[in-house]
Amino acid sequence: MNRIQEKLQENKKLLSIYFTAGYPTIEDTAPIIEALENNGVDMVEIGLPFSDPLADGPTIQASSTQALKNGMTTHKLFEQLEGIREKISIPLIIMGYFNPVLQYGVENFCKKCQEIGIDGLILPDLPLAEYQEHYQAIFEKHGVAIIFLITPQTSDARIRELDAASTGFIYMVSRASVTGSQKGFGEEQTNYFNRIAAMELKNPQIIGFGINNKETFQTATRRAKGAIIGSAFIKMITEQGIAGIPRFVKSIR
Amino acid sequence: MYNVNEKGYYGKFGGAYIPEMLYPNVEELRQNYLKIMAETAFQKEFQQLLKEYVGRPTPLYFAKRFSEKYKTKIYLKREDLCHTGAHKVNNTIGQILMAKRLGKNRIIAETGAGQHGVATATVCALMGLECIVYMGAIDIERQAPNVARMKMLGATVVPATSGSKTLKDATNEAIRDWINNPTNTHYIIGSVVGPHPYPDMVARFQSVISEEIKTQLQEKENRDAPDYVVACVGGGSNAAGAYYHYLDNPDVGIIAVEAAGKGVDSGESAATSALGKPGIIHGSKTLLMQTADGQITEPHSISAGLDYPGVGPMHAHLYASGRGEFISVTDAAAMQAGLQLCKLEGIIPAIETSHALAIFETRKFKSEAIVVINLSGRGDKDLSTYIDYFNL
Ligand SMILES: Cc1ncc(COP(=O)(O)O)c(C=O)c1O
Numbered sequence A: 001m002n003r004i005q006e007k008l009q010e011n012k013k014l015l016s017i018y019f020t021a022g023y024p025t026i027e028d029t030a031p032i033i034e035a036l037e038n039n040g041v042d043m044v045e046i047g048l049p050f051s052d053p054l055a056d057g058p059t060i061q062a063s064s065t066q067a068l069k070n071g072m073t074t075h076k077l078f079e080q081l082e083g084i085r086e087k088i089s090i091p092l093i094i095m096g097y098f099n100p101v102l103q104y105g106v107e108n109f110c111k112k113c114q115e116i117g118i119d120g121l122i123l124p125d126l127p128l129a130e131y132q133e134h135y136q137a138i139f140e141k142h143g144v145a146i147i148f149l150i151t152p153q154t155s156d157a158r159i160r161e162l163d164a165a166s167t168g169f170i171y172m173v174s175r176a177s178v179t180g181s182q183k184g185f186g187e188e189q190t191n192y193f194n195r196i197a198a199m200e201l202k203n204p205q206i207i208g209f210g211i212n213n214k215e216t217f218q219t220a221t222r223r224a225k226g227a228i229i230g231s232a233f234i235k236m237i238t239e240q241g242i243a244g245i246p247r248f249v250k251s252i253r
Numbered sequence B: 001m002y003n004v005n006e007k008g009y010y011g012k013f014g015g016a017y018i019p020e021m022l023y024p025n026v027e028e029l030r031q032n033y034l035k036i037m038a039e040t041a042f043q044k045e046f047q048q049l050l051k052e053y054v055g056r057p058t059p060l061y062f063a064k065r066f067s068e069k070y071k072t073k074i075y076l077k078r079e080d081l082c083h084t085g086a087h088k089v090n091n092t093i094g095q096i097l098m099a100k101r102l103g104k105n106r107i108i109a110e111t112g113a114g115q116h117g118v119a120t121a122t123v124c125a126l127m128g129l130e131c132i133v134y135m136g137a138i139d140i141e142r143q144a145p146n147v148a149r150m151k152m153l154g155a156t157v158v159p160a161t162s163g164s165k166t167l168k169d170a171t172n173e174a175i176r177d178w179i180n181n182p183t184n185t186h187y188i189i190g191s192v193v194g195p196h197p198y199p200d201m202v203a204r205f206q207s208v209i210s211e212e213i214k215t216q217l218q219e220k221e222n223r224d225a226p227d228y229v230v231a232c233v234g235g236g237s238n239a240a241g242a243y244y245h246y247l248d249n250p251d252v253g254i255i256a257v258e259a260a261g262k263g264v265d266s267g268e269s270a271a272t273s274a275l276g277k278p279g280i281i282h283g284s285k286t287l288l289m290q291t292a293d294g295q296i297t298e299p300h301s302i303s304a305g306l307d308y309p310g311v312g313p314m315h316a317h318l319y320a321s322g323r324g325e326f327i328s329v330t331d332a333a334a335m336q337a338g339l340q341l342c343k344l345e346g347i348i349p350a351i352e353t354s355h356a357l358a359i360f361e362t363r364k365f366k367s368e369a370i371v372v373i374n375l376s377g378r379g380d381k382d383l384s385t386y387i388d389y390f391n392l
Helices: A003-009 A026-038 A058-069 A074-081 A098-104 A106-116 A128-141 A156-165 A187-198 A214-223 A231-240 A242-252 B020-038 B040-054 B064-070 B088-101 B115-127 B137-142 B144-152 B167-180 B198-206 B208-221 B237-246 B313-320 B331-345 B351-361 B380-390
Strands: A014-020 A043-048 A092-096 A120-122 A170-173 A205-208 A226-229 B060-062 B073-078 B106-111 B130-136 B156-160 B185-187 B228-232 B253-261 B277-281 B284-288 B324-330 B370-375
Touching: A014 A058, A014 A205, A014 A231, A026 A043, A026 A074, A026 A242, A043 A058, A043 A074, A058 A231, A074 A098, A074 A106, A092 A098, A098 A106, A098 B277, A106 A128, A128 A156, A156 A170, A170 A187, A187 A205, A187 A214, A205 A214, A214 A226, A214 A242, A226 A231, A231 A242, B020 B040, B020 B088, B020 B167, B020 B198, B040 B088, B060 B208, B064 B073, B064 B331, B073 B208, B088 B106, B088 B115, B088 B185, B088 B198, B088 B237, B106 B115, B106 B167, B115 B130, B115 B144, B130 B137, B130 B167, B137 B144, B137 B156, B144 B156, B144 B380, B156 B167, B167 B185, B198 B208, B198 B237, B198 B313, B208 B237, B208 B370, B228 B237, B228 B351, B237 B253, B237 B313, B237 B370, B253 B313, B253 B331, B253 B351, B284 B313, B313 B324, B324 B331, B324 B351, B331 B351, B331 B380, B351 B370, B351 B380
Parallel strands: A014 A043, A014 A226, A043 A092, A092 A120, A170 A205, A205 A226, B073 B370, B106 B130, B106 B185, B130 B156, B228 B253, B228 B370, B253 B324
Antiparallel strands: B060 B073, B277 B284
């Protein structure tokens, strides 16, 4: 059993944090991960910055642009994560767009993840069919989990396919929107959360997009196993830096 | 062989690398576009609008003085005479009819030169649909007349302020809008780029260009195929339309002209085939200007419509397979060629098109060769660039 699956078996609702590697400063990547684990965060999505983040709103866009300006690269990220498993035991997932992974080489990328102890990948623009045809065998060979996204518009039939292919959890996008939505959760979300819970999927579900405070975290985790906070965390760290992490985590639960 | 296969690929290029949020929309389009395009009623409405609203067929004009200068037989396919001033409207007419049949009532588009934005705003006015056009902040400045036209036509123009503030960034913003509006919105992409089925759908709507060239050349030269078809390539829609019916005819040379900007090796260029490697941009695997790390490079061209770091997957395949001959032309060479067409033929071309006209300085053709250049657009929108450049 890998670290993600072990974590998912714990009898509690999981708080997962997304942050952009190399932001606010290039040297912050590993210290942020340590601070998150030390303050009781259950899982971390390490954002590999991309020049053209199509599914992201202004906050994550700006952090990616700044991280690239700071000199962040795929090689640099792996360098920074070298030895991270001496200190960190929570699951670590890399989330990013597919092109940087493709240029690094999917096999090399997965191999590196295995060496370092990265447990899984979330690549929103790698389609299911491409993954199955070209990359699934590579992910499996290196023991790297793949996590697919679903949205309120995803059909039941497709959800079943994405569930069958996912090997960690299902990433439930809370609404049709890019990251950083401030709209809160309404009836559409409640219906969607209930509908998915009733499907009794193979994988536990973790909800992301638009989770920015205690209230949205609680609503999201009423039916799902956990929730991911991204933009709200990046806003906080932009203003307060790493020192703001303990208070931020406490404010959520 | 050079058309899309059932998986949405041209050779090893194409596909639909989109986040799951876009999957229902793109899949709906994929499942329906060929069926809808094959409907008699659709074809009837499309053909009638092309004829009576766009003004097709556009002339195939023998450019006598231009031909004399370069000692070969040069025909100009006059897409500049289309309503709104460029080939872009062929595609927007097709897509607005598609959007209506898919039950969409909100239209979004990206635009570089503003020609696609104007063509989209025009068909939205024609059909009474809401229209939002994303345009890079830099392009809003350099293509001011087109911004005014879009506004007059009732469209909302939204500046894209990220990245290089040009076409790539406008496309990013349009895609984000589509993610945020998944049910009522159709995205009218302006070139043969984006996820499958867009490259194929747009190429089919533009294929009327080569369909007409065939008939017109038959009348004038008693043969339906030229020796060469030449077109500028930004994303590649005017080129795809001009090549379409000749792709599988090996006797027709296909020449694609890209923007070299200040020079292919200057660091300020948009010559994708020379500088690009396979990668993913806007949902398509294609040739892409990027760093070794897979970050997309900011392109440069004096022409907003060619200022794009990728090309459509069809063109990536034409390049990789050797079927197409790719030539790049600098800002300076294009500007001179544009001015020259004014003086020799009394036609002011769009700066995009001027790139295609410039190849005759370096690429020589036999005197009996028949060369068709797709004159993709007129230069009205570029007057301020021409004025500044030549101190007119
Ligand atoms: C006149 C003209 N030609 C060419 C282009 C480039 O687009 P494409 O390569 O899709 O034809 C544009 C784009 O704005 C244009 O306005």
